[in-house]
Amino acid sequence: MTLDDAALATQLVRAAGALAARMLAEGLETQHKTSVSDVVSAADFAAEKLIVDRLADERPGDGLVGEEGARRSGDRTWYIDPVDGTYNFLSGIPVWCSALGLVDGEGPVLGAVYHPSMDELWLGGRDLPTTCNGQPVPQLDPRPLAELSLASYLHPARMGRDELRQPWLSALSGAATMRSLGSGSVELASVAAGRLGAFLQAGPSPWDWFPGVALVRAAGGVAEVIEHRGQSWHVAGNPQAVEDIRSALLSGCCDRPPGPRQ
Structure with a gap:
């Protein structure tokens, strides 16, 4: 049975976030990319690989762009942030997440964000009102x-x-x-x-x-x-x-x- 995009994105960000959290608990070494605050770890790469491998099976015709280097072209593109907030993640600050965004020729289609420390999964998109853990969020009212x-x-x-x-x-x-x-x-x-x-x-x-x-x-x-x-x-x-x-x-x-x- 083929999962729809929302169900697939939900599974992927939750699995990636859980993997990263487990690897953090087991111990990780920090690597630096462009600066002392631009850090990466094995958890970033492992979580990205988990998502990329699953998308290769479930959405072989889609493109993807991952923060840690994964690239593939397609009519639609999945943007992957396996650990968004890696500096926080490695510093013990519990504000980080795993995130996916699906984009087509008309713009963003779907977003999924899993915040492990709060166990909150956010989902929403073009034809899908935003929810947190399945509960709809109130629509935003104009305010200055x-x-x-x-x-x-x-x-x-x-x-x-x-x-x-x-x-x-x-x-x-x-x-x-x-x-x-x-x-x-x-x-x-x-x-x-x-x-x-x-x-x-x-x-x-x-x-x-x-x-x-x-x-x-x-x-x-x-x-x-x-x-x-x-x-x-x-x-x-x-x-x-x-x-x-x-x-x-x-x-x-x-x-x-x-x-x-x-």
Whole structure:
């Protein structure tokens, strides 16, 4: 019997997350990729291989792109983040997940995110309202950014670039508070659930974007890429908050002066 995409994605992220958690408990060595904070472990590779091997059997005609290097072309593409938030994962911070996003020629089709430490599995897509552990999440209502938290991150090494720093600070200044959890897909799932207000990041990798985008849109939110000063700003949240972020990014100023943060 062939599984539908949602059932398959559910099985894959849950299995990948469980494998990574088990390997972490047994002990892992950290390897570095581009910087001291850009880390990877055997669990990342093993969890990606688990997903890739299963997709080869279940969806041989689909393409895939994995964070740890898996590549295959196809009419549709699965974006794989076997351990999203590896720095947290290896540091003992329980904010990490396994994530999958399915994309076709019209955009994101489906997103699945499994957060093992909370045992929460998020699922949603173009024709599938977002759920957490099978329970529908409330649809996102328009609310201004000034009333909401903004999940965002800018690497310290990029802080010195005015074309990034100034628009970023402008957007942050318009939010009630800021949160940086260290896992893009956990943050976007939290936006879809209304736990966080909105999401903003400059040029995230596609495997950090597509799984959560599907969840946010299927919860009644919007997700856009805003080009400004040579940068691609990825923004998601309820429609009003996204418009507030767009205005702040493009204007380089905010509607009110920065206040105390919580």
